[in-house]
Amino acid sequence: MNANQSTFQAQESLTVYAPFDGRVVGHVPLSTAADIPVIMEKARLGTLDGKQMSRTERARILNAAAEAIAGQIDTFALTIANESGKALRQARKEVARCINTLRLSAEEAKRVGGEIIPFSAYQGSENRQGYFTQEPLGIVFAVTPFNDPLNLAAHKLGPAIAAGNAVILKPSGLSPLSAQKLAEVLWKAGVSPNQLQIVHGDRSVITGLVQEKDIRMISFTGGTSTAEAITQIAGLKKMAMDLGGNAAVIVMADSDFELAVESCVSGSFWASGHNCIGTQRILVERSIYEQFVGRFAELTRQMITGDPTSDATDMGPMISEDQAKRIETWVSDALAKGAKLICGHERKGSIYSPTVLTDVPTDCKVWSEEVFAPVVSIAPFDSFDAALAEANGSECSLHAGIFTRSLETALKAADQIEAGGVMINDSSDYRFDGMPFGGFKYGSLGREGVKFAIQEMTQPKVICINR
Template sequence: MSDTLTTPQQADDLVVLDKFTGEQIAAVSQFTVEQALDAIDDAEIATATAAALPRHERAAILEGAAALLHERSESVAELIVSEAGKTIRQARKEVSRAVNTLRLSAAEALRNAGEVIPFDSFPGGENRQGWFSREPLGLIVAITPYNDALNLVAHKIGPAIAGGNAVLLKPAQQTPLTAQLLVDLLVEAGLPDNVITIVRGNRYVAQALVQARNVRMVSFTGGFATGQAIAATAGIKKLAMELGGNAPVLVFADADLDLAVEASVSGAFWAAGQNCIGAQRILVERSVFPAFLKSFVAATEKLVTGNPRLDATDVGPMISAQSAEAASAKIHEAVADGAALLTGGELNGSLLTPAVLTGVPRTCRLWEEEVFAPIVIVEPFDDEQSAIISANDSEYALQAGVFTSDLNRALRVAGAIEAGGVMINDSSDYRLDAMPFGGSKYGSMGREGVRFAYEEMTQPKVVAISR
């Protein structure tokens, strides 16, 4: 074992805080590197158990967990509010989506088993027939983020179970309780308790999981720097990574401005802006820019920031006071460079009021980087081509939004924007859990969305019979 992986024999407990009050809500044990290596060996043994589960049992387990999650949805939502800081309305929606993700995974276990191969489609194959099946990869490491602490865990372990794999799950340090709850529901629904192993720990523990030779795939959602580290150390294995975005939304003069404002406000500030497909750069045709900006700022100022447990709250806390302070620093940096702060940006612990800026220089971090905070840039453009150039002015390209009443323009712009998905007359942050999800530029690898993750987490095996 490399010296770089050496950690103390006993790791400190991980303290979990309520993201609004700052009070401790739990303390959970963490793994040392040595314990993580033991867990990898045990999990590899469990791959045989996972693969041996008949497809109907995999489906029944996933459906059963979905039913339990639906039944307990309010208590689960309350946990998300406390542990992740989402507002109660947003947390309820996340639970509903996770139920759907598990049900989609159950359907995939039954549906996507392989295909017949038409060997007689080529001369010499007339006397052959056969098929390919989709077989488990084996052992998968899933590393999940804090911003969708339930549904993004479901997006990894649901397809993995459907495909007959064992999983080593490393949840975000800030939100381990929600991940544990979902795994517990799966076990309650009948999943053998060794098929998913939760491993909590620091970056050295994560490195041990990623480097392990007997791991067949790493599925990671998180920051770009961590993704680079994983790619550099994983070795020869499959990688699926979603490393964030910097989503543009284009609003043309012929758009329904009321719709564009409403959708873009939601798209920018949902989950306190901690959303990888959230609207970060809103580009508006110059002739309607003043009207849009006035309405957008007014709608932003109506948002209620505060206690996430209250139904009236629109914007809750960020994941930590440190994250809120870092976001506030980016606002001050942009203003110092000439940007205008039109509203918001008030810091109070982990709360940051929704901020709208304009005149942001292209060299600012707010323009170049994923901000992951309740901050949005609104800028004018003069013509379609300049809007497309501005929209594509980022290394990170998950999704984009386009508002226009001209269908030809909508399709033309959607084709020109470099992104994994383009939402027309919707904000960039719309996501259906059944659709392929991922980016199109630097750092993006693979796709999520249940069917597509399932295919990433399985491998085809051909059987051909010569008669």
């Protein structure tokens, strides 16, 4: 038993089940609202540990954690596949991204600095000189979802530690094992159990911690409704929120056709569609529309669904049978309103087959809301301006994409699409862990991406010398 767990020895445990077949894949200790005073007292002590730790030591710890995970990639990948249903080949890529996230955090730990302030540029301050530093905020409360259980946790913990903060992580109860393993690696690398705590519990734990006055920042990745509830009770705290998306990808007739099709198939069905930047709406120039739909459906039908722990599997289950039933209902509703089914729309337990729709009315949920499922809608367009307007039709917008060989067209899309990122000759489902990540409109507050998360997790402190 590690030091973090030993505080709550009498607690019950949370049982974690595999979404594919329902078997038990692990347990984690449960916290309750009654534990919050102890959690907070440890976190207050952890702020001293973080602030006093040199940048060199922060970097060493994060690099050591990255190396430790690199030595057990398959173990971490199997944990991801078992608890979240992500296909094993994709899970390995998530582990590789986690390693990169920690290494990026280690590099940025060395760069958390400040600037010289030119006080003498202001009349009356000629005899003053000084600078500002970037200081830790204090205690960060981080909440992560089930879909990328390892790397999204790394995107909270890596920057928080690099910045010198104490951090309390609450991962999804559906897939907490990967985050628990990550925390254990970080403790072993040298992070104190006060500076980093991981808590597992129900909504009362989240609510109680959100309301704690000494927590200076909430970093949340998840659904909009939960985010709204958090903001209503949090009080005066910094917020960073990575919420939903409804990504559009535009495919021009002059694009690299096979690249566009293959990228969009991957972007639509990666992680069983549990992907906030997953490709959901594909807008195809009419002259290639029929060809595109045919080839897209051909590649989709070739996908192998089933046991996520098998290397042969392209797509595993959804996170639960309830979620598979939910999207089954959404698609049935679209079909009843006139949408055309090209392939898919078959459910076996928690597995919902990759589904392609056309002629979808824009008032259907599968078009207008985030599906978070392996469902994609394809529609033709005649006017590029109309395609841009349709791409901007969602109230939340993390990423978008466009395929074209025209630099002018690409730059016009980059300028006019309202999204946190515009991927040119990539689907919406591209993210490098060092880039700023977040949404426009109702999709986010603040930005993730290691360097940018550290900026969110620090505060400037001015030092002025009157000589």
